[in-house]
Amino acid sequence: MLVLLPPSETKADGGDGPPLDLDALSYPELGPTRRKVAEALTDLAADVPASLAALGISERQSDEVARNAVLWTSPTMPALRRYTGVLYDALDVKGFTRATLAKAQHRLAVASALFGIVSATDRIPAYRLSGGTTLPSLGTLRGVWKPALEPVLTGVEGLVVDLRSGSYSALAKTGPNSVTVRVVTEDEQGNRTTVSHFNKAYKGKLAAALVAARTEPSTVDKLVTVISKAGMTVERDGDRELVLLTG
Template identity: 45%
Template sequence: MLILLPPSETKRDGGAGSPLALDRLRFPALHPVRRDVMDALLELSADREASVKALKLGPKQAAEVERNRSVPTAPTMRALERYTGVLYDALDAGSLTDAQWRTAAESVAVQSALFGIVGAADPIPAYRLSFDSRLSTQRATASLKKRWAAAGAAALADRDDLLLDLRSEGYAALAPLPDRDGAHYVRVLARGDDGQVRALNHFNKQAKGLLTRALVEAGADFGSTGELLEWAEAEGYELRPAGDASRDLLLVVPEVRGVPGRLMAALRA
């Protein structure tokens, strides 16, 4: 089973690991694109003004340019510890046991705009790059979707296990899921007191982080969609097929006064 997560704009500084080595990252077939995108980012980073514009940085974010310049030499840390924000706070990688880290390393991956799909335990530096950034260089100008989509899709197509996609649409486009049974995009919805189901906004990320944590704690070794849905039902989660022509799954979270209620607490228990 592979759980695909989106990255976050915010990254934790520092790290105790040695500088980036592409051969230490999972999904080695992505190395050629990784080198290409990293070279383009470093070329862009040589021009501070162009970087600020391309990365859509505000006045207080200019230090992100220096972060990108330092990508080849900066210290690294495991991907799940590098990313911060709502989803990663909910996942709480810092409290995983050694056994749970082994499960996460095998079964969880993050869709990076810079490195493509990376494993949860892959050592990466801090950087700034989003799925919609455009890297204009002397060689070419191309969206990250054009740079990544074919290679990312091929990396996922090579797998025959259960794929659970929790990425946002922009990041999912960098490595589209294969069109087959067992490959599912997960949409998070909220059920209000009135019984109506609606889109979940801010707490969408929290729900995804908590679900990932629960799956890691459960061993994340489900061999089929049926096994996953049976586990979810037994644990009290409303995870079900979307019921349309897609292979999407719906995670429906109870909502109390706009804030996810009991189920969110259960995901954390």
């Protein structure tokens, strides 16, 4: 089982690892595309106004451009510690036991506009780049990533639990052995609405439950069983979607 997480706009500062080494990252077949995107991003960082426009951020966030400028020399840390925000707070990596962390190393991966996909323990620097970005020298990231990333994702063996958000799902499809998750809330009258504000938090809790599971589910039905045993209410909606009900 592979649980595919969305990244976060916010990243933790610093790190204690060596500078970025693309050859050391998981999924080495993505190396040439990673290098192309990374070089385009660092080249763009030399022009701050152009970077702000391309990244869709304001002058008050120019420190994000500075991060991109030193992408090749800044310190790194494991991906699960680099990404921050609501989902990663709910995942609570700091609270993992040694055994749970060992499971996370092969059960979790993070989608990335810069790297395509990284494993939980891949060491990466802080950066700013979103899935919907168009880089002036390359065009849309979907156009860049789809040819390289889609064969990787469709070739994953075993069940894929796809928790990516829209702009990252658009970068590449997953294979027929994947399932997406929709988070909804139900009122007293039984009316259901899609959760927006707490969507990331519940997906983080779901990912934590799947990492902690004693066995890896190999089918969607077994996945439903694992989630239910973790105390979460889940239903199937067709062959490739689950509905996670919140209180």
